[in-house]
Amino acid sequence: MSKAVHVIVTLVLFGIFNGCDNDGGPENDNGIPDQTNGRITIINDEAKLNERLTLLNDTIIVENGNFSKTSNPSAVKLVLEAQVNPPTVNGQTLQATSVSLDGNFAYVSYNLRGESYAGAIDIIQIKGDNKATIRSEALFNDTKVSAVFFDASTSKVYLAEATSNASYSTPAVIEKISTNGSKLNLANPIRAGLSSYVTTSALVKSTAVYATTGNTGGLYKLTKDSLKEISYTPISDARWVDVDGNFIAVVQGGGKLAVYNAATGAFLNTYNFTGTSIPESKSTVQVIGGKALIAAGDGGVVLMNLATGKVVGSLPRRIVNGLDSSVTVTNAVAANGEYLYISNGEAGVYQAKANDQNLSSQTGDTDISLSIQGKLKFSALQSVNHVAFDGETLVIASGLGGVKIVKVK
Numbered sequence: 001m002s003k004a005v006h007v008i009v010t011l012v013l014f015g016i017f018n019g020c021d022n023d024g025g026p027e028n029d030n031g032i033p034d035q036t037n038g039r040i041t042i043i044n045d046e047a048k049l050n051e052r053l054t055l056l057n058d059t060i061i062v063e064n065g066n067f068s069k070t071s072n073p074s075a076v077k078l079v080l081e082a083q084v085n086p087p088t089v090n091g092q093t094l095q096a097t098s099v100s101l102d103g104n105f106a107y108v109s110y111n112l113r114g115e116s117y118a119g120a121i122d123i124i125q126i127k128g129d130n131k132a133t134i135r136s137e138a139l140f141n142d143t144k145v146s147a148v149f150f151d152a153s154t155s156k157v158y159l160a161e162a163t164s165n166a167s168y169s170t171p172a173v174i175e176k177i178s179t180n181g182s183k184l185n186l187a188n189p190i191r192a193g194l195s196s197y198v199t200t201s202a203l204v205k206s207t208a209v210y211a212t213t214g215n216t217g218g219l220y221k222l223t224k225d226s227l228k229e230i231s232y233t234p235i236s237d238a239r240w241v242d243v244d245g246n247f248i249a250v251v252q253g254g255g256k257l258a259v260y261n262a263a264t265g266a267f268l269n270t271y272n273f274t275g276t277s278i279p280e281s282k283s284t285v286q287v288i289g290g291k292a293l294i295a296a297g298d299g300g301v302v303l304m305n306l307a308t309g310k311v312v313g314s315l316p317r318r319i320v321n322g323l324d325s326s327v328t329v330t331n332a333v334a335a336n337g338e339y340l341y342i343s344n345g346e347a348g349v350y351q352a353k354a355n356d357q358n359l360s361s362q363t364g365d366t367d368i369s370l371s372i373q374g375k376l377k378f379s380a381l382q383s384v385n386h387v388a389f390d391g392e393t394l395v396i397a398s399g400l401g402g403v404k405i406v407k408v409k
Helices: 003-020 046-052
Strands: 040-043 053-063 078-084 095-102 105-111 119-125 133-140 143-151 156-163 172-180 183-193 199-205 208-213 218-223 229-234 238-243 247-252 256-261 267-272 285-288 291-295 301-305 311-315 332-336 339-343 349-354 370-377 386-389 393-397 403-408
Touching (some): 046 133, 095 386, 105 156, 105 403, 119 183, 133 143, 218 238, 291 339, 311 370, 339 386
Parallel strands (some): 199 238
Antiparallel strands (some): 078 403, 119 133, 247 256, 256 267, 332 339
16 A cells, blocks of 8 residues: 555544544534433534523613612612523423522523423523623423532532433432533433422532422432432422521421521421412522521512521512412522512512621521612513522523523622
């Protein structure tokens, strides 16, 4: 064989084997391939993904309406920087269900409204560059995703899900998926079955994963690597869990908050409050400064001292003329410093303030005055399912309206 022919053969063989090394399909402009395993499809092509994103620079007015507890006009400036339309699966539009913030990124979950099963997650860069960008997406053809949490120590996303896969004894499952930088990949995804019909929340704290599961489930503590059960506590209608160095707090339907010792897992108390009485509703809890900040559904916002159960602050739910009261419940609330952002379903998003008080401070049983500053006025807003706020950026999961990224200045 001549030297020229030998070179040609070598180049051809190199091209064949190099092309076959990518199991996930063609590489995109970022050099990271899209992938699929039949159940999950990952898109890393940013040009394609960002067809769903619209960059904006719109000032958001905080409308000061006739509220029973109203403070002075807002001292912060809100700018709507981007809007993300929800993805589709098999031609069906999904709805944004929750947001988890970590550093420069927002992790967003989606599901399909109704009885059919489909869902998605997005990784969206919201800081660090001059503009918001969707970096990666995972689409699920048999799974609803209720909530998402990113763990920086493992570079994994943990998903609270419900599946139509009949191999699980009940639909509630939890799943973890790997990331590489800001890109999802299908390197060894792990899924574990839990009890009840849906996993309602998931988070990672220290060396463990915590998850809650619906009206016939409870609180799970799982290993981070294999999602093996460490402990399980039956809790009726467990809706959301949050953990800090001292407390594990689980908000339940029926106006209950179950509290456990974070170090030992020992049960401490169950406290009662007014709210969360509507079945199969979303209610979040945030542990902040030794307090539980509870989205109490028909009970509005409740701020409770976790050591004693005393309610130290509250705000009523919003009642909007022309809307059924069942669609204007408080389903999520997020706070940082003095400011709170409240998700009230079809009633929209409201800004509130803890007057002269940083909510992260340990304040014991001291009463904290909470006041509504107004409603965030968007030109178009679907029913809001979740809000996340880190002190600089507010990200809103607005159902079929997708995601809104708001800079708070």
